[in-house]
Amino acid sequence: MKALHFWLTQSKKKSAALLAIGFSLFSAVSVMAQQVTSVVAASVVPVTAVPAISAGDTAWVLVSAALVLLMTPGLAFFYAGMVRKKNVLATIMQSFFMMALISVQWVIWGYSLGFGPSNNFFLGGLDWFLLKGMPAVSPLAPTVPHLAFMIFQCMFAVITPALICGAFAERVKFTGFVVFSLLWATFVYDVICHWVWGGGYFGSIGALDFAGGTVVHMSSGYSALTLALLLGKRKGYGKESMVPHNLTLVLLGTGLLWFGWFGFNAGSAGAANALACNAFVTTNTATAMAALTWCLIEFIHHGKATTLGAASGAVAGLVAITPACGFVDVSASLCIGAIVSLLCYSAIQVKIRLGYDDSLDTFGVHGVGGTFGALATGLWALKSINSGGADGLFAGNPAQFFIQLKTVGATALWSVSVTIILYYLVEKTIGFRVSPRDEELGLDLSQHGEEGYHI
């Protein structure tokens, strides 16, 4: 996938028409619109022997895109239930706002940076700025129109920066958060996305990441840890009570995440086929196993299984199976689910002892779970599950594990380094953290002038 191929298919005109409809949003700027549509028409270059567009695949990818979108409000509830009452709206807004901000960023330059036709291994370039000049289909999903693949990927780009919000919950300025997220999406997400999926270096050396263990969960998880350390603890951390204000919201959010994740993982097959079914089943199995394991650990450790534990376990399972779901079999997914809960639960206990304030455990769940999932893919992957993949260590291919290790290291390093730069950029200009007074008042009132709950 180093060079993108330009397919000529029966549906060429259809796709071009779809593109044109998409671009008609810009018809107000008529000069621009004319330019864009002419580029689309010119971009389709004849190539032979290409799979036709499949209606079934297209339907599945579009539905999956919608499922993945639903994960972001799910995440909003998951996080909002865990904060204090005075920050419920601000926390929901941090996730919800990403649906607006990144959806726009993605069509203007995000998709091009992530998946554009560059000749380097680092970034996709700006050839597809404003989605112009895209071929009718992407080689990554050759049986669906390119726009379907693009919008499916858009939803991934939306939720990833939203995941970070859990680390800096209850203490950042809305403006600082918005600017940081836009920069982060561009310089961290789009870059790593290109490395692994968009034709970049790690994809080319055979790194396996079916639906985003490195790209989504590690990138957000390590950046979250960095921000939690740089921003410092919440005012009153360790002294005031900071228990979740509404666990029913957390459970509702978890349910939506679990549901939407079928689009995230099974949709990443890019087609409605046996591989999508494998991803669907391994996703559900690992999630269920992780929730069971987390509850069991809590029961042994504290004598009670908690709802927050069931939710945390489910999310940890979803995170860990994400890179592996299209490469491993069901028995491996049981192991991945069981082990990830043990790892994430331990990581959170260590956090409590170290005393840093990753408020909602973004690193503890996404960073740790994502890292484990990416490495587990290198352990349990089977070529018999996915012929486009590779065998892992347990199938006698230790090289795959080292490729995974390399990708994990690079992802963590890049996420942490760029996040440090972006943090100082935002903090020194418009400011990232709220004033102590605003923090005390709560972000709902100080940042948005609203309250979540009235008498």
Added chain:
Amino acid sequence: MKKVEAIIRPSALRAILDGLKVVGYSGVTVTEVSGHGKQKGITESYRGQSVEGLLPKLVVTAVVDDKKVTKIVNIIIKSARTGEIGDGKIFISPVTNVIRIRTGEKGKKAI
């Protein structure tokens, strides 16, 4: 006039209200509160971190004529007593005046 404030178990509320109805008394305010007494709070656990929590209780408040105080207090005790730690407490304090907002009546007439 006296203010009777009873901190009770939430489960005792229905019996108290029924008891008050029987003696023909209807003026009552119920508030949800949290707290602990001798029995201490309850330990909550969030992702493995233990937090000392408070117990949910209700406060039943009634302002009554001096003559009715014993009767009301007895109803509350009878309805709210389980014999276990955590049954609650009743506080009785004097009230200097009562004013009915609708009519402006004052004192006992306004109760």
